[in-house]
Amino acid sequence: xxxxxxxxxxxxxxxxxxxxxxxxxxxxxxxxxxxxxxxxxxxxxxxxxxxxxxxxxxxxxxxxxxxxxxxxxxxxxxxxxxxxxxxxxxxxxxxxxxxxxxxxxxxxxxxxxx
Amino acid sequence: xxxxxxxxxxxxxxxxxxxxxxxxxxxxxxxxxxxxxxxxxxxxxxxxxxxxxxxxxxxxxxxxxxxxxxxxxxxxxxxxxxxxxxxxxxxxxxxxxxxxxxxxxxxxxxxxx
Numbered sequence: 001x002x003x004x005x006x007x008x009x010x011x012x013x014x015x016x017x018x019x020x021x022x023x024x025x026x027x028x029x030x031x032x033x034x035x036x037x038x039x040x041x042x043x044x045x046x047x048x049x050x051x052x053x054x055x056x057x058x059x060x061x062x063x064x065x066x067x068x069x070x071x072x073x074x075x076x077x078x079x080x081x082x083x084x085x086x087x088x089x090x091x092x093x094x095x096x097x098x099x100x101x102x103x104x105x106x107x108x109x110x111x112x113x114x
Numbered sequence: 115x116x117x118x119x120x121x122x123x124x125x126x127x128x129x130x131x132x133x134x135x136x137x138x139x140x141x142x143x144x145x146x147x148x149x150x151x152x153x154x155x156x157x158x159x160x161x162x163x164x165x166x167x168x169x170x171x172x173x174x175x176x177x178x179x180x181x182x183x184x185x186x187x188x189x190x191x192x193x194x195x196x197x198x199x200x201x202x203x204x205x206x207x208x209x210x211x212x213x214x215x216x217x218x219x220x221x222x223x224x225x226x227x
Contacts, residue, residue: 099170
Protein backbone atom coordinates (compact mmCIF):
# COMPACT_ATOMS: atom_id res chain seq x y z
CA UNK A 1 0.00 0.00 0.00
CA UNK A 2 0.88 3.65 -0.13
CA UNK A 3 3.35 4.95 2.44
CA UNK A 4 5.40 7.99 3.43
CA UNK A 5 8.83 7.91 5.06
CA UNK A 6 10.34 10.94 6.77
CA UNK A 7 13.74 11.46 8.29
CA UNK A 8 13.95 10.85 12.00
CA UNK A 9 14.03 13.82 14.31
CA UNK A 10 14.53 15.85 16.26
CA UNK A 11 16.39 18.27 14.05
CA UNK A 12 18.10 21.04 15.99
CA UNK A 13 19.39 24.09 14.12
CA UNK A 14 20.65 27.54 14.92
CA UNK A 15 18.67 30.52 13.71
CA UNK A 16 19.37 31.40 10.04
CA UNK A 17 20.65 27.89 9.26
CA UNK A 18 19.55 25.97 6.16
CA UNK A 19 16.88 23.36 6.66
CA UNK A 20 16.25 20.12 4.80
CA UNK A 21 13.74 17.51 5.94
CA UNK A 22 13.71 14.44 3.73
CA UNK A 23 10.52 12.75 2.62
CA UNK A 24 10.08 9.82 0.26
CA UNK A 25 6.89 8.08 -0.73
CA UNK A 26 5.51 4.89 -2.21
CA UNK A 27 2.30 5.07 -4.19
CA UNK A 28 0.64 3.01 -6.88
CA UNK A 29 -1.14 5.95 -8.47
CA UNK A 30 -0.31 9.61 -9.00
CA UNK A 31 -0.62 11.21 -5.59
CA UNK A 32 -0.65 14.80 -4.52
CA UNK A 33 2.01 15.62 -1.95
CA UNK A 34 1.81 17.91 1.05
CA UNK A 35 3.76 19.30 3.94
CA UNK A 36 1.82 20.11 7.10
CA UNK A 37 3.11 21.83 10.23
CA UNK A 38 1.88 21.25 13.77
CA UNK A 39 2.67 23.68 16.55
CA UNK A 40 2.47 22.50 20.18
CA UNK A 41 -1.09 21.80 21.28
CA UNK A 42 -2.57 22.60 17.88
CA UNK A 43 -3.94 20.83 14.83
CA UNK A 44 -2.32 20.60 11.42
CA UNK A 45 -1.76 23.57 9.14
CA UNK A 46 -1.14 23.14 5.44
CA UNK A 47 2.30 24.50 4.66
CA UNK A 48 2.59 23.72 0.94
CA UNK A 49 1.48 21.24 -1.70
CA UNK A 50 2.29 19.88 -5.16
CA UNK A 51 -0.17 17.99 -7.30
CA UNK A 52 2.00 16.63 -10.14
CA UNK A 53 5.57 15.75 -11.01
CA UNK A 54 8.07 18.63 -11.12
CA UNK A 55 5.65 20.99 -9.36
CA UNK A 56 7.27 23.15 -6.69
CA UNK A 57 5.21 24.10 -3.67
CA UNK A 58 6.27 27.13 -1.66
CA UNK A 59 5.04 29.15 1.28
CA UNK A 60 6.59 31.33 4.00
CA UNK A 61 10.09 30.67 2.67
CA UNK A 62 9.62 26.88 2.62
CA UNK A 63 9.88 24.96 -0.65
CA UNK A 64 9.48 21.38 -1.83
CA UNK A 65 9.64 19.89 -5.32
CA UNK A 66 7.68 16.82 -6.42
CA UNK A 67 10.32 14.43 -7.80
CA UNK A 68 8.66 11.45 -9.43
CA UNK A 69 11.94 9.86 -10.53
CA UNK A 70 13.20 9.69 -6.93
CA UNK A 71 9.73 9.53 -5.31
CA UNK A 72 10.72 12.38 -3.02
CA UNK A 73 9.30 15.65 -1.71
CA UNK A 74 12.01 17.12 0.51
CA UNK A 75 11.22 20.25 2.50
CA UNK A 76 13.77 23.10 2.43
CA UNK A 77 14.13 26.56 3.88
CA UNK A 78 17.10 28.81 3.38
CA UNK A 79 17.10 30.53 6.76
CA UNK A 80 15.09 29.16 9.68
CA UNK A 81 13.70 31.23 12.54
CA UNK A 82 12.91 30.32 16.14
CA UNK A 83 9.23 30.59 15.22
CA UNK A 84 9.66 27.68 12.77
CA UNK A 85 10.08 25.28 15.70
CA UNK A 86 7.30 22.72 15.26
CA UNK A 87 6.61 19.22 14.00
CA UNK A 88 6.53 18.82 10.21
CA UNK A 89 4.53 16.09 8.50
CA UNK A 90 4.89 14.93 4.93
CA UNK A 91 1.72 13.43 3.46
CA UNK A 92 0.31 12.07 0.25
CA UNK A 93 -3.24 11.93 -0.97
CA UNK A 94 -4.34 9.48 -3.58
CA UNK A 95 -7.79 8.81 -4.87
CA UNK A 96 -8.61 5.21 -4.08
CA UNK A 97 -12.15 4.07 -4.77
CA UNK A 98 -13.33 7.63 -4.53
CA UNK A 99 -11.81 8.30 -1.13
CA UNK A 100 -9.30 11.10 -0.85
CA UNK A 101 -7.51 10.06 2.30
CA UNK A 102 -4.17 11.29 3.48
CA UNK A 103 -1.28 9.04 4.42
CA UNK A 104 1.13 10.77 6.76
CA UNK A 105 4.71 10.24 7.71
CA UNK A 106 5.60 9.98 11.38
CA UNK A 107 6.64 13.63 11.60
CA UNK A 108 9.96 15.40 12.13
CA UNK A 109 10.38 17.69 15.10
CA UNK A 110 12.35 20.85 14.35
CA UNK A 111 13.89 22.94 17.11
CA UNK A 112 15.51 26.25 16.19
CA UNK A 113 17.81 27.87 18.73
CA UNK A 114 18.32 31.62 18.96
CA UNK B 115 -14.87 32.31 6.25
CA UNK B 116 -15.17 30.06 9.32
CA UNK B 117 -12.56 27.34 9.67
CA UNK B 118 -12.99 23.79 10.91
CA UNK B 119 -14.00 23.64 14.56
CA UNK B 120 -14.06 20.67 16.93
CA UNK B 121 -15.53 20.05 20.34
CA UNK B 122 -14.72 19.39 23.03
CA UNK B 123 -11.08 20.42 23.23
CA UNK B 124 -10.18 17.87 25.87
CA UNK B 125 -11.98 14.86 27.24
CA UNK B 126 -11.22 12.24 29.89
CA UNK B 127 -13.08 8.94 29.84
CA UNK B 128 -12.85 5.60 31.58
CA UNK B 129 -12.13 2.33 29.81
CA UNK B 130 -15.35 0.75 28.53
CA UNK B 131 -17.23 4.02 28.20
CA UNK B 132 -18.50 5.59 25.00
CA UNK B 133 -17.55 9.00 23.58
CA UNK B 134 -18.86 11.36 20.90
CA UNK B 135 -16.66 13.96 19.27
CA UNK B 136 -18.01 16.73 17.06
CA UNK B 137 -16.77 18.63 14.05
CA UNK B 138 -18.09 21.58 12.09
CA UNK B 139 -16.80 21.79 8.54
CA UNK B 140 -15.34 24.85 6.95
CA UNK B 141 -18.05 26.83 5.20
CA UNK B 142 -19.09 25.19 1.93
CA UNK B 143 -17.09 21.98 2.40
CA UNK B 144 -19.09 18.82 1.80
CA UNK B 145 -16.60 16.10 2.77
CA UNK B 146 -15.35 15.27 6.26
CA UNK B 147 -12.52 12.96 7.24
CA UNK B 148 -11.47 11.82 10.71
CA UNK B 149 -7.95 10.95 11.82
CA UNK B 150 -6.42 9.54 15.00
CA UNK B 151 -3.02 10.88 16.04
CA UNK B 152 -1.31 8.96 18.82
CA UNK B 153 1.39 10.73 20.78
CA UNK B 154 4.53 11.14 18.71
CA UNK B 155 2.95 9.66 15.59
CA UNK B 156 1.45 10.91 12.36
CA UNK B 157 -2.33 11.00 11.93
CA UNK B 158 -4.01 7.74 10.87
CA UNK B 159 -7.09 7.81 8.63
CA UNK B 160 -10.25 6.53 10.36
CA UNK B 161 -12.98 7.23 7.79
CA UNK B 162 -14.46 9.81 5.46
CA UNK B 163 -18.04 11.00 4.96
CA UNK B 164 -19.62 12.50 1.86
CA UNK B 165 -23.34 13.22 1.43
CA UNK B 166 -24.02 11.69 4.83
CA UNK B 167 -22.56 8.32 3.87
CA UNK B 168 -19.28 6.67 4.79
CA UNK B 169 -16.98 6.96 1.80
CA UNK B 170 -13.89 5.01 2.78
CA UNK B 171 -12.50 3.58 5.99
CA UNK B 172 -9.07 2.94 7.41
CA UNK B 173 -7.94 0.04 9.55
CA UNK B 174 -10.15 0.77 12.57
CA UNK B 175 -12.64 -1.60 14.24
CA UNK B 176 -16.42 -1.16 13.95
CA UNK B 177 -16.62 0.38 17.42
CA UNK B 178 -15.41 3.53 15.65
CA UNK B 179 -18.42 4.94 13.85
CA UNK B 180 -19.51 8.27 12.49
CA UNK B 181 -22.27 10.46 11.17
CA UNK B 182 -22.47 13.37 8.78
CA UNK B 183 -25.42 15.73 8.96
CA UNK B 184 -27.16 17.71 6.18
CA UNK B 185 -25.20 20.81 7.16
CA UNK B 186 -22.01 18.74 6.64
CA UNK B 187 -21.07 18.74 10.32
CA UNK B 188 -19.97 15.38 11.64
CA UNK B 189 -19.64 13.18 14.71
CA UNK B 190 -17.15 10.49 15.61
CA UNK B 191 -18.39 7.89 18.08
CA UNK B 192 -16.18 5.40 19.84
CA UNK B 193 -17.72 2.60 21.89
CA UNK B 194 -16.10 0.37 24.50
CA UNK B 195 -13.13 2.68 24.93
CA UNK B 196 -9.69 1.13 25.35
CA UNK B 197 -6.55 2.67 26.81
CA UNK B 198 -4.99 2.72 23.32
CA UNK B 199 -7.76 5.01 22.11
CA UNK B 200 -6.05 7.85 23.97
CA UNK B 201 -5.01 10.22 21.19
CA UNK B 202 -5.65 13.50 19.43
CA UNK B 203 -8.63 13.14 17.09
CA UNK B 204 -8.52 15.39 14.07
CA UNK B 205 -11.31 16.31 11.74
CA UNK B 206 -10.61 17.59 8.24
CA UNK B 207 -13.02 19.06 5.73
CA UNK B 208 -12.77 19.57 1.98
CA UNK B 209 -14.69 20.10 -1.23
CA UNK B 210 -15.47 16.80 -2.87
CA UNK B 211 -14.21 17.92 -6.26
CA UNK B 212 -11.00 19.36 -4.84
CA UNK B 213 -10.68 16.73 -2.20
CA UNK B 214 -6.91 16.53 -2.33
CA UNK B 215 -6.77 19.62 -0.13
CA UNK B 216 -8.11 19.03 3.36
CA UNK B 217 -8.34 21.63 6.10
CA UNK B 218 -7.84 20.40 9.64
CA UNK B 219 -9.47 21.43 12.87
CA UNK B 220 -7.54 21.90 16.13
CA UNK B 221 -8.42 18.41 17.35
CA UNK B 222 -9.93 16.84 20.44
CA UNK B 223 -7.51 15.35 22.96
CA UNK B 224 -9.06 12.15 24.37
CA UNK B 225 -7.56 10.49 27.42
CA UNK B 226 -8.81 7.04 28.45
CA UNK B 227 -7.97 5.93 31.99
